[in-house]
Amino acid sequence: MTDHGPQPVERQLPTEESRALISLVRDLTQREIAPTAAEEEDAGHFPREVFGLLSASGLLALPYAEEFGGGDQPYEVYLQVLEELAAARLTVGLGVSVHTLACHALAGYGTKEQRRTHLPAMLGGGLLGAYCLSEPAAGSDAAALRTRATRVGDTWTIEGTKAWTTHGGIADFYTVLARTGGEGPHGITAFLVPGDAPGLTAAPPERKMGMKGSPTAQLHFDGVEVADARRLGDEGQGFAIALSALDSGRLGIAACAVGVAQAALDQALSFTQERRQFGHPVADFQGLRFMLADMATQIEAGRALYLAAARLRDTGRPFAKQAAMAKLFCSDAAMRVTTDAVQLMGGYGYTADFPAERYMREAKALQIVEGTNQIQRMVVARHLAGPGGAP
Template structure:
């Protein structure tokens, strides 16, 4: 199994602190994550110890405020951290993105008392989060979710099933979207639920084609009691909170996609330099050189797109359309690049002796999570032409 040191990426970072942060992340990735990634993924082992390390290193709360233990880093920097982690192992990079998504509701819409009570442990206390929006019959049409939260004195009782939950069964806390009112988007409310709450159970993890080390499972809520002090935002505000989180989450997926694609390109370039046919390295052949050039160009374009959207977010400007564009382009790009990387390696690319087949399998899920790429096209089109006529 290949374990090459990746080619350094030329980055434009806003501060020396950010440069030091990226250097730390690269060191952790090279020493602690990359060497065992293939073996751990093949065995389907969830690397909880790596998330504990990342938390202790201050990497699980980077885009949040320092008053609660966050890293106070702009999204422009945070996303490049995700890219580095995903290049080493997507289970880790995407896991950090999901954890950040799970913290978003409380950090952005919680009260000061809620933030003080919960955020320090969520951001730097070794906890790991999950985000519970999708359901077995409610995926792209998230506003039709059926999980209900009913008032019971000063508490809420949550009943229903959530599906496709990353970290399902291992998360310490959950951001849960549940119906508290009428049908549609305005009847949904957000809650912060402990991962060990009575009445909460996890189904066996899904058997997936990639990211086998990252547990994805249904979660069943059987009258899970949650105090009203764990309701986030106003009643009926949950869907707006969810959409706000997804805009940022889509940038996380875009950065992870660039990381996976970059890892595939590194492997393809190294192999092409070493593999000899007809008496010379296959990297000498123009057809292959052009393929590598196209792969590299697409990766650079994807990175530029997600960074441009991140800078809009950091400036407090609207970025929903650009986030959808970044997620769409970067994940489609990662699929193309990883397929091409397999082609560069030929028969070896189709074997588990090299990591490019794993990258190809992992890239596929990035076109689906955080809103399928068909949904991203709908989002972009609505910004351009307005809502569809009915």
Template sequence: MTEYGPRPVERSLPTEEARDLMTLVRELVEREIKPTAAEEEAAGRFPRETFTLLSESGLLSLPYSDEFGGGDQPYEVYLQVLEELAAARLTIGLGVSVHTLACHALAGYGTKEQRAEHLPAMLGGGLLGAYCLSEPSSGSDAAALTTRATREEGGTSRSSRAESGGIWTINGTKAWTTHGGVADFYTVLARTGGAGPRGITAFLVPGDIEGLSAAQPERKMGMKGSPTAQLHFDDVRVPDSRRLGDEGQGFAIALDALDSGRLGIAACAIGVAQAALDEALSYTTQRRQFGRPIADFQGLRFMLADMATQVEAGRALYLSAARLRDAGRPFTKEAAMAKLFCTDAAMRVTTDAVQLLGGYGYTQDFPAERYMREAKVLQIVEGTNQIQRVVIARHLAGPESR
């Protein structure tokens, strides 16, 4: 007899090593994350111990080179790991994505000496990172940021670190920082020159540095276990050896990081959508009305079919963009498309899951309402979906006339 209902996702994994990795991830999820996810989220507990376990298991370093302790996995594999983690608990899946984003500037633009000094601990030493770009008055218009880094007289030259003693003083406020106040390090974008994108520089700032403080976490409708907070920089002094890339290169570094980060958000969105679909399938194949399972009714069957189609289409889209990235080809447009489609799909699928569960879907006794609340934020973070449409349109039709 055929069994109906949820079943494990068939993964597109290119190597035996990747298949073994996915087995490890699924075992860890079933043992360490799923059993307490609902309770931990309801209580708003930050899962620091879980992130430490992920670091020890090599799951915070997957897309980075093994030269400095990375997992040396292609994005095609890394994103599917993210999807599994997010399906179990978005706080953890999104947290891994944010940590990966925070490591991007150092891994891609740091000097060999900087990478050797900092990356091993960031990738496998139990540290957790955060990314500081947005500000209270600059969200979608990120190039308008006002947090300023000022170099003391006698500091190093624009691109050389051969001289010693160069110090930058950072002042300003960052907003919407995931892991704000609990991260061990922050990749910070600050203004070092004039107005516009060319006046921005990236810095690697320790989480315990003097002058850095976090506000109370935002009170959010979802992801209550993941702290999101403003960060205040009050004469925070960092040596020039923690500047990443050249002066004025920071905005380009940020955009490069966001391309990859948007793929992470897309994978997390499909994870949440898959979890909602699984819950809807489980409920509708067991719930009986009028003498038969409600999954027998055509109206509900069509909803399930549409939900599954959106999940599969989103997964195919983010994997296609990941393969472009892995091949070293441009993928900015495709990353924006994946982020846009997958997060919109997650919102539709989770909303339909609540509807399929009826009154139970609106209660906290079932996870559908949590999935719906969590899906909403994915349409906002790392560039709203309106911004994704701007990015896509510029690649199709060129910049807007002004």
């Protein structure tokens, strides 16, 4: 059966260069990613070769400074690239978002020498990153993390376990948040840990309902030694660094969610125009047309929301509230849109012959990662009414 794939969507892009970039990404996704996405997801294959291609093409470096090998692109453009990648295959779109998140601490808080030493390889040298904040007993309450780093001279020794690590076990470097002081958010420090560090091991990947091609695993730090030169930012600054990274990362999830939703709408629209019942294409029936209209409206609203938040970020204005809103709205919308796509396609939507059921399973993850949507509501409420209630 035919997978018609994502259809081109007009974007509001600031420059001719940006428009050319999006066009290049669309061509790349249709040639290198979309054709094998369903088969590789079903097989649980991680497309490391695609990430090598993206690195060589500069697509793992878009929002970072050209001085260190980045693409110097505004977040508004970078997020639209993520949307295109996620529409073709969420494992790739989300993987690029996670890699960007893993580079954030070094790019934003590292010394110039640290950035000069590490960033070029991380951004364009074929390396893949991961981000280690969550733990088995510290998910939404990330400030309660227990992984500890102890300093002796110029060396830190890390002990503990990280959980839900995207690219866990295959990443070339990890941005790790570990406790170096007392309890609470002020005792946490960030480190850049090589993927092949002695004492660092990965558990078998989690068995997930979706995104089977993207490995998610626990990481065990058993006496992992890291030089103080790989400490990012000041001691005790790690939690502030983590929150800063998550604000930007939530915009990445929002863009990925819109990409998945757009792909689901494209599939449902194509199917309902071709499928005939009672002598007519099923897209002619008003009830189904209204569903398609609602799906398209949610997608456009989500896209506008994440782009508005990105423009705030690009102009140096506060955007944490809008990032939480975008992640919340876009991932909820993706869940609704993908569920409706399956419904519109009836029994065919429930089969693996079409990608609609995969989009639905993948959308669920986006309501959970980078802070659950319940956490996003807490973040938004704090911005509106202050920090009352649970911490």
